[in-house]
Amino acid sequence: MKLLKKITGLPYRDLIGKHFKNIGILPEDDKLLHQKKLSELFRGIDVKPYESKFYDITGEISYIDTDIKLLKKEGEIVAFQIISHDITERKKNGEAIIKSESYYRTIFENTSTATLILGHDAIISLVNTEFEKLSGYSKEEIENKKSWMDIVTEGEKERVRSYHELRSMRPDKSPNNYETQLVNKNGYIRDIYVTIALIPYSTNRLISFLDITRKKKYDIELQESKTKIDIAMDVAQLAYWEYDVKVDRYTFDDQFYGLYGTDVIKEGKTQMSSVEYAEKFIPPEESSIVGTEILKALETNDPNYFGQVEHVIKN
Numbered sequence: 001m002k003l004l005k006k007i008t009g010l011p012y013r014d015l016i017g018k019h020f021k022n023i024g025i026l027p028e029d030d031k032l033l034h035q036k037k038l039s040e041l042f043r044g045i046d047v048k049p050y051e052s053k054f055y056d057i058t059g060e061i062s063y064i065d066t067d068i069k070l071l072k073k074e075g076e077i078v079a080f081q082i083i084s085h086d087i088t089e090r091k092k093n094g095e096a097i098i099k100s101e102s103y104y105r106t107i108f109e110n111t112s113t114a115t116l117i118l119g120h121d122a123i124i125s126l127v128n129t130e131f132e133k134l135s136g137y138s139k140e141e142i143e144n145k146k147s148w149m150d151i152v153t154e155g156e157k158e159r160v161r162s163y164h165e166l167r168s169m170r171p172d173k174s175p176n177n178y179e180t181q182l183v184n185k186n187g188y189i190r191d192i193y194v195t196i197a198l199i200p201y202s203t204n205r206l207i208s209f210l211d212i213t214r215k216k217k218y219d220i221e222l223q224e225s226k227t228k229i230d231i232a233m234d235v236a237q238l239a240y241w242e243y244d245v246k247v248d249r250y251t252f253d254d255q256f257y258g259l260y261g262t263d264v265i266k267e268g269k270t271q272m273s274s275v276e277y278a279e280k281f282i283p284p285e286e287s288s289i290v291g292t293e294i295l296k297a298l299e300t301n302d303p304n305y306f307g308q309v310e311h312v313i314k315n
């Protein structure tokens with residue numbers, strides 16, 4: 001009765017003796033629900049506690065958990081006992097959690113980055129569609145079936161495992177970002193850059209993956225190409241230099257300095273201004289020739305421009 005008084009805001013005298021359907025706090029569907037439960041009770045059916053809705057004193061929908069029992073005297077039904085608990089806060093908190101989980105699951109599933117969640121035991125519990133594409137495994141094949149260690153290369157297992165274990169003991173000592181290698185379902189190796197974060201209030205980890213396979217391949221090819229160019233230039237006794245127009249700064253290497261009979265150690269630097277370069281390496285009578293050709297190169301809009309100039313150098 002105290003709960004009913006609190007819910008309705010009515011004094012006891014306005015509640016005692018009234019039919020529950022006439023108090024004005026029940027939605028129509030819940031009136032029918034309570035009537036059904038009472039009918040079952042009178043027919044000898046055991047009625048388990050159940051949830052229902054009601055309008056609180058402000059007119060907002062709230063929730064109660066109700067347990068109904070018949071009271072008998074000498075085998076005759078004399079009354080029934082209703083015990084109710086206000087579960088509104090618990091219900092709303094539960095709904096908020098469900099909405100929150102739905103919200104974050106939507107973000108997780110629709111992000112353009114391959115992402116997974118794994119637990120303290122390294123078992124993968126959840127993956128998104130982008131990770132399915134990256135790994136070649138379907139959700140059914142990997143969720144709660146494979147561990148983090150199952151999808152990295154043999155050579156990376158020990159390092160990745162050590163990072164995972166360290167994160168459990170000393171999160172601040174385990175790297176949040178690093179490169180490793182993943183083996184997809186077809187056995188192909190992908191170079192990946194991972195970002196790992198502990199999920200608050202849990203021991204789960206959120207891991208996102210960036211496929212850098214092409215970048216690694218290009219970096220290797222670029223380095224090999226540069227090595228070949230360096231060898232070719234050395235054989236042909238060619239030199240390479242750069243000029244930054246904005247700051248009027250040349251950048252040279254040892255090969256360039258070698259043509260002038262010096263090196264980086266002797267010069268003490270790899271950069272110098274155009275004036276310093278001209279004074280140090282070009283005879284005065286040749287300065288205008290070199291300057292004219294360099295000006296042509298700077299002023300042209302032709303991406304395929306090629307020019308050359310012959311001049312003597314100070315040596």
